[in-house]
């Protein structure tokens with residue numbers, strides 16, 4: 043094993059005061075363009091135009107798959123060699139591509155110009171392009187921009203950048219209008235389940251991003267922000283600057299997380315504890331039963347998280363507390379304490395790591411020989427070749443995992459690789 047000596051851990055305080063191993067080195071993560079995969083499915087009248095290279099086009103095409111039966115809602119305006127050499131006027135080219143696209147696709151109500159490494163390298167100003175084109179299409183198409191570039195980012199930051207770009211165009215809510223704003227992309231089925239629970243509790247709720255980019259939630263001093271995803275640092279700050287108050291809560295993963303998440307909203311709206319208990323009783327019980335099915339597979343298993351999706355800390359809390367796993371190391375690309383303030387006390391003391399130096403982390407993982415390693419796609423095959431079982435962290439972002447009715451499926455995602463190996467041994 044090479045590298046830094048590991049800090050000591052105080053088992054009494056969970057991970058609140060746990061020293062964090064900070065690493066800055068080579069990283070193995072996807073870039074923010076990946077977010078287009080789930081964002082385009084969520085906002086059904088939005089279009090994502092990546093301004094990038096053939097590599098960028100290949101990435102989103104292979105991650106999102108080819109849409110055969112539907113009109114696609116993402117594309118890449120490819121910067122060719124002449125553009126990259128600064129010989130062509132990229133702005134004129136971009137305007138032409140956008141005009142052709144919008145002439146052909148009257149169904150597009152919001153167009154995101156998505157920056158990439160190549161567009162940033164040649165300093166193509168997509169903010170100005172969005173302003174210029176937005177003026178031309180005012181009243182018909184809203185044109186916004188954000189960066190999905192892979193320089194110094196991880197893949198879930200694409201959603202953060204996209205939602206932050208929408209914040210300035212959110213309508214203002216009157217100060218008297220109180221509501222919960224659930225922030226972070228949720229599968230429609232999960233959004234519907236939460237919508238029903240909030241209705242039963244009598245709490246007005248809005249979801250951001252919405253299913254239609256034209257139906258944006260309103261925001262003001264009566265807005266209580268409830269994060270559904272732990273990677274929305276910039277969006278959270280932008281919403282707070284519009285007057286929203288962040289509710290401190292764990293994330294809605296597992297029975298405990300979902301209960302505490304809903305309770306934070308119920309308490310903010312003064313809902314009686316009995317009414318809250320009665321509203322969640324049946325789904326929480328269903329979830330407990332579903333999760334319990336996987337406890338025997340996961341209990342006592344040693345898990346190692348590489349930093350990838352930024353979901354690592356809430357997932358580690360769920361797996362340790364509801365399924366009895368032992369955490370060897372929990373890596374996260376960024377540790378924003380404000381956004382995981384309610385999670386850290388619940389995570390049993392373990393080694394936290396922020397950032398990545400992939401070779402050193404691989405050394406630690408191979409030395410520890412975990413039963414299951416949660417990592418990016420690029421690391422899974424080499425680790426499997428070393429005889430370790432792996433789980434792709436990106437799958438956890440693409441799958442509906444939040445809420446009571448998904449808690450069993452979430453546990454199953456971790457149990458499956460272990461059950462598969464157990465079957466192979468028989």
Ligand code: SF4
Pocket residue numbers: 073074075094095097098099101157158159160190191192193
């Ligand atoms: S944005 Fe950068 S990291 Fe992402 S696919 Fe394009 S070139 Fe690669």
